[in-house]
Amino acid sequence: MIHAWDWPYLTADGPGPGFFPLWIGICITALASVLVVLQLVHAAGQSPVAATKWSGAGRVLAGWAGLMVCIALLEPAGFVASFLLLAVFLVMVIFRRGFLPALILGASASAGFWVLFVKLLKVQLPAGPWGF
Amino acid sequence: MEIIANLMNGFAVALDPLNLVWCFLGVFFGTVVGILPGLGPSATVALLLPLAAQMNPTGGMIMMAGIYYGAKYGGSTTSILLNVPGESASVVTCIDGFEMAKNGRAGPALGIAAISSFVAGTIGVLLLMLVAPPVAEFALRFGPPEYFALMALGLSMVVLLAGKSLIKALISMFIGLWLATIGIDMFTDGERYTFDTVELMDGVNFVVVAIGTFAIGEVLANLISTSGGQMFEVPKGVRNLMPNWQDLKDSRFAFVNGSLVGFFVGVLPGAGSTIASFVSYGIEKAVSRRPEKFGTGVVEGVAAPEAANNSETGGALVPLLTLGIPGSATTAILLAALIMWGMRPGPLLIQDYPEMFWGLVASMYIGNVMLLILNLPLVPVFAQILRLPAYVLYPLILGVSIIGVYSVDHRLFDCWLVGVFGLLGYLMRKLEYPAAPLILGLVLGDLMENAVRQSLMMSRGDVSILYSRPLAAVMLVLTVLVLVGPMFRRFEIWRLKAAEQDV
Numbered sequence: 001m002i003h004a005w006d007w008p009y010l011t012a013d014g015p016g017p018g019f020f021p022l023w024i025g026i027c028i029t030a031l032a033s034v035l036v037v038l039q040l041v042h043a044a045g046q047s048p049v050a051a052t053k054w055s056g057a058g059r060v061l062a063g064w065a066g067l068m069v070c071i072a073l074l075e076p077a078g079f080v081a082s083f084l085l086l087a088v089f090l091v092m093v094i095f096r097r098g099f100l101p102a103l104i105l106g107a108s109a110s111a112g113f114w115v116l117f118v119k120l121l122k123v124q125l126p127a128g129p130w131g132f
Numbered sequence: 133m134e135i136i137a138n139l140m141n142g143f144a145v146a147l148d149p150l151n152l153v154w155c156f157l158g159v160f161f162g163t164v165v166g167i168l169p170g171l172g173p174s175a176t177v178a179l180l181l182p183l184a185a186q187m188n189p190t191g192g193m194i195m196m197a198g199i200y201y202g203a204k205y206g207g208s209t210t211s212i213l214l215n216v217p218g219e220s221a222s223v224v225t226c227i228d229g230f231e232m233a234k235n236g237r238a239g240p241a242l243g244i245a246a247i248s249s250f251v252a253g254t255i256g257v258l259l260l261m262l263v264a265p266p267v268a269e270f271a272l273r274f275g276p277p278e279y280f281a282l283m284a285l286g287l288s289m290v291v292l293l294a295g296k297s298l299i300k301a302l303i304s305m306f307i308g309l310w311l312a313t314i315g316i317d318m319f320t321d322g323e324r325y326t327f328d329t330v331e332l333m334d335g336v337n338f339v340v341v342a343i344g345t346f347a348i349g350e351v352l353a354n355l356i357s358t359s360g361g362q363m364f365e366v367p368k369g370v371r372n373l374m375p376n377w378q379d380l381k382d383s384r385f386a387f388v389n390g391s392l393v394g395f396f397v398g399v400l401p402g403a404g405s406t407i408a409s410f411v412s413y414g415i416e417k418a419v420s421r422r423p424e425k426f427g428t429g430v431v432e433g434v435a436a437p438e439a440a441n442n443s444e445t446g447g448a449l450v451p452l453l454t455l456g457i458p459g460s461a462t463t464a465i466l467l468a469a470l471i472m473w474g475m476r477p478g479p480l481l482i483q484d485y486p487e488m489f490w491g492l493v494a495s496m497y498i499g500n501v502m503l504l505i506l507n508l509p510l511v512p513v514f515a516q517i518l519r520l521p522a523y524v525l526y527p528l529i530l531g532v533s534i535i536g537v538y539s540v541d542h543r544l545f546d547c548w549l550v551g552v553f554g555l556l557g558y559l560m561r562k563l564e565y566p567a568a569p570l571i572l573g574l575v576l577g578d579l580m581e582n583a584v585r586q587s588l589m590m591s592r593g594d595v596s597i598l599y600s601r602p603l604a605a606v607m608l609v610l611t612v613l614v615l616v617g618p619m620f621r622r623f624e625i626w627r628l629k630a631a632e633q634d635v
Contacts, residue, residue, distance in 0.1 A: 003325060014588035017317040017324055020581045021310065028306045035299050052562050056356025063355040064555055067348070067530060071547045074534075083534070087527040094355055095523035105524055113531055121168070123539045 162202020
C-alpha cells in the first residue's frame with residue numbers, strides 16, 4: 001500500500017498503475033483486520049498460531065535450508081553436484097539413513113535426471129566446472 | 133448431412149498412414165511434455181515448427197495439434213502423484229487428485245483423468261465441428277467489460293475453494309492478485325514492486341508459485357517425520373488401480389460439465405484452460421450432493437477440471453481456425469505455422485482448405501483414442517511411483533521441481549523464488565490458508581486488471597460500462613449468486629439449529 005500511494009491512482013486515460021495495488025492492499029488489510037477481530041471474539045485465549053502445532057518445524061527449516069544451499073550451488077557447482085549434495089543431506093540428516101544408501105540414491109537420481117532431461121530432452125540445466 | 137460427408141472426407145485424410153504416424157508422434161510427445169513440469173506444449177510446438185515447415189500443412193497441423201492436446205492428457209500425472217502442477221490448469225487437479233493418492237486411490241484418479249480427458253477431448257472436437265463459426269462470432273462480442281465480468285466470475289470460485297475459512301481464502305486470493313501486479317505495468321511502462329530487480333520486471337511466473345506452494349510446500353510439511361517409509365498405500369492388483377463403476381457414475385456429470393465449460397471458455401481468446409478448470413470445479417462442487425467432501429479426494433473433483441482442461445483445446449481452435457485469432461501461446465504458434473504454409477486463417481479457411489480443417493478434426497478423434505490407449509495401460513505403472521519410500525520420493529520431487537522451474541526461463545532467480553514460495557506453502561498449510569486461491573488470483577489478476585483499465589478507458593471513466601452490457605451483467609449476477617449462495621446456506625443451517633434448540 002505504501003508503494004501504491006506513490007503511483008498515479010488515476011490518469012487521463014483511466015485508472016493508473018496505483019489503482020489496483022492500492023485496492024488490493026486495502027482489501028488484504030481489511031480482511032486481516034476482520035480475521036484478527038474474529039479471533040479475538042471467538043477464541044478465548046487460543047490464537048491460530050498458538051493452536052498450530054509447530055513440532056518438527058526445526059527439521060522442516062533444516063530441509064528448506066538444504067534446498068536453498070542446493071540452489072546457491074547450482075551455478076558454481078552445476079545441477080548434478082548440487083542435487084547430489086541435497087539428496088545426501090536429506091537422506092542422512094532428515095531421514096536418518098546411512099551414508100551408503102544416501103550416496104547411491106543421490107548419485108543415481110542426479111545422473112538419471114541428467115540423462116533424461118539434458119541428454120534426451122535437451123533441457124538446459126546449470127553445468128559446473130566438470131561440464132555437468 | 134454436409135458435415136457428415138465432410139467428416140468422412142476428413143477421416144480419409146487422417147487415416148492416411150503417414151498422417152497416422154504424425155498424429156501418434158504428436159500425442160506421444162505431447163504426453164511426455166505434459167508429464168514433465170516446466171516443458172510446456174507451446175515450447176515444444178515452437179521447437180518443432182522448423183520440422184513442420186518441411187511437412188505438408190495437414191500432416192504438420194495434425195502433429196502440432198496432437199502435441200497440444202496430448203500435453204493436457206499428461207499434465208494430470210504429476211499433479212495427482214506428486215502434487216507438482218506442471219501448468220496452471222493442473223493446479224485444480226492437485227486439490228482432489230493428490231488427496232486421492234494419499235488415500236491409496238492414485239490409480240483410479242489417474243484413470244478417471246484419462247477417461248475424462250478422452251470424453252471431453254471428443255466432445256470438444258464434436259463442438260468444434262458443429263458450432264465453430266457461430267460460436268466464434270459470439271466470442272467476438274466479448275469486449276473488456278465482458279472479460280472483466282468473466283474474470284470476476286472466475287475469482288468468485290474462491291468461495292468454493294475456501295475450505296474452513298472464507299476470510300483466509302480471500303486473503304490468499306488477494307495475495308495472488310498482488311503477485312500479479314509485480315513487473316512492468318503494460319499501460320504506463322512503469323515498474324511495480326520490482327525493487328530494482330531486473331528479474332522481477334517480467335513478473336512472477338505462475339509455474340514458480342504453483343510448484344513452490346504445492347510441491348515444495350507439501351514436501352516440507354512432510355519432513356516432520358523421520359520414518360522415511362512408504363508415503364501412501366498403493367493397492368495390489370490392476371483392478372484396484374483402475375476406476376470402478378461407482379467412480380464413473382460419480383463423474384458422469386463432471387464429464388459433461390467440464391466438457392461444456394472447457395469448450396466455451398476455450399473459445400474466448402485469452403481466457404485459457406486455467407479459468408475453465410477452476411470454474412468447472414466450482415460448478416461441480418456447487419451442484420454436488422457431497423460438497424463438504426471436495427478437497428478430501430473425491431473423484432469428480434479430478435474429472436471436472438481435467439475434462440475442462442482438455443475440452444478447452446477444441447474451443448481454442450475455434451477462433452484460430454475461423455477468425456485467425458490465437459487465444460493462447462500455443463495457438464499463436466499454430467497461427468504462425470498456418471501463415472508459414474501460405475494459408476490465410478479467417479472465415480474462409482474451412483472453405484478454402486477443407487482437407488486441412490476436416491483432416492485435423494478427424495485426426496483429433498483418432499488422437500483422443502490413441503491417447504486413451506496410450507495412457508490407461510500406464511496408470512498402474514505410474515501408480516507404482518507412490519510405492520517408493522519417502523526418503524527416496526521427496527528428494528526426487530525436489531529435483532523435478534528445480535528442473536521444472538529452471539527450464540521455464542533458465543533463470544536461477546526463479547529457483548530462489550520457488551524456495552521462498554515453498555516456505556510460504558508450508559506456512560500456509562500449517563496456518564490453514566488454502567493455496568489454490570493464491571494461484572487463481574495470480575493467473576486471473578493480470579487479465580482482470582487489464583480488462584478493468586481497458587473498459588474504463590473505453591468509457592472515459594464511467595464505471596457503469598462494467599455492468600451495463602447484457603453479457604457482462606449476466607456474468608456479474610452469476611458472480612454475486614456464487615458469492616452470496618454460501619451465506620444463505622450458512623444462514624439456513626443456523627436457522628435450523630436455532631429452530632431445533634427452540635423445540
